[in-house]
Amino acid sequence: MDDIHHKSMARRLTAGLLAGLLLLGLWGCNQQTEQPEQPDQADRTEGPAQTPDADSLDKDKPALPDHEGPLTKEEYEAVCQQYYDELMRASNEASLKLDEAVSAPAETEEQKKIRQSKMDLAMGLVAKMPPLYTRFIELEPPEIYAEAHELISSGAVSSGEVLRLTAAIAEAAKDESNMAEALVLQEELESHTAQAQNFSKGLRMVLGEQVGVGEDAK
Numbered sequence: 001m002d003d004i005h006h007k008s009m010a011r012r013l014t015a016g017l018l019a020g021l022l023l024l025g026l027w028g029c030n031q032q033t034e035q036p037e038q039p040d041q042a043d044r045t046e047g048p049a050q051t052p053d054a055d056s057l058d059k060d061k062p063a064l065p066d067h068e069g070p071l072t073k074e075e076y077e078a079v080c081q082q083y084y085d086e087l088m089r090a091s092n093e094a095s096l097k098l099d100e101a102v103s104a105p106a107e108t109e110e111q112k113k114i115r116q117s118k119m120d121l122a123m124g125l126v127a128k129m130p131p132l133y134t135r136f137i138e139l140e141p142p143e144i145y146a147e148a149h150e151l152i153s154s155g156a157v158s159s160g161e162v163l164r165l166t167a168a169i170a171e172a173a174k175d176e177s178n179m180a181e182a183l184v185l186q187e188e189l190e191s192h193t194a195q196a197q198n199f200s201k202g203l204r205m206v207l208g209e210q211v212g213v214g215e216d217a218k
Contacts, residue, residue, distance in 0.1 A: 070140045079139060080206050087132045094129065097122035119170060127167040130160035133199065148205035155199025158192040165189040 071079065101118035105111045133156040141149035165185050172182040204211040 070142045073142050073144055076139065076141050076145055077206060080136070080203065083132070083136055084203060084207060084211065087129075090125070090129055090132055094122060094125040097125055116174065123167045123170045126163055126170075130163050133159045133163075136199075136203075145206055148202040151198040151202025151205070153202075155196055155202060158195035159199050161192045162189055162196050165192070 070076075097118065101115060101122050104115040104118055106115045136149075136156050137153045139149065165188055169182050169185045169189065172178040172185060200211050
């Protein structure tokens with residue numbers, strides 16, 4: 001009975017992780033239809049994660065206009081577009097790695113170790129993603145996008161929390177004795193998901209239909 005209970009809790013946590021990532025647009029929220037080409041299983045490697053770190057974000061950050069005050073409409077749109085493109089690349093990579101982890105077999109002890117390694121890799125990517133959301137907050141929008149930026153900013157904060165809690169849940173769930181803690185974290189995550197959708201809702205007001213939104217955010 002305990003084994004069945006633990007498996008049920010594990011399935012619930014896995015579903016919660018996937019739901020949280022789905023709400024952030026890691027799976028299917030954006031409108032980009034081209035999917036990255038997936039290598040054959042034999043060619044897949046568990047190499048270093050390519051998600052931008054803090055240093056590379058600063059290095060690749062678009063040069064903002066050298067003037068005080070709000071950005072112009074065109075400037076704000078250009079920076080949001082670049083930030084969004086970088087976020088989608090990181091999101092797609094994280095979702096592919098998570099898909100590999102979730103779909104990996106876990107019947108034998110060796111398979112469980114391999115699956116956990118894949119999950120650790122995916123969660124490592126997820127843990128690096130909050131700055132890709134929160135850097136939008138630093139932008140000073142033109143008046144025409146004030147409402148959109150307010151939504152983007154509130155959603156970015158909640159999105160960062162969802163990602164942080166997603167990684168924390170995955171870490172806690174490694175040990176069956178921490179399942180109760182993981183479920184508490186999941187409940188906290190769920191409290192942020194509605195607000196997190198404001199991010200894509202606001203960004204869609206700036207960039208148009210290329211930005212997908214969940215049904216609840218429309």
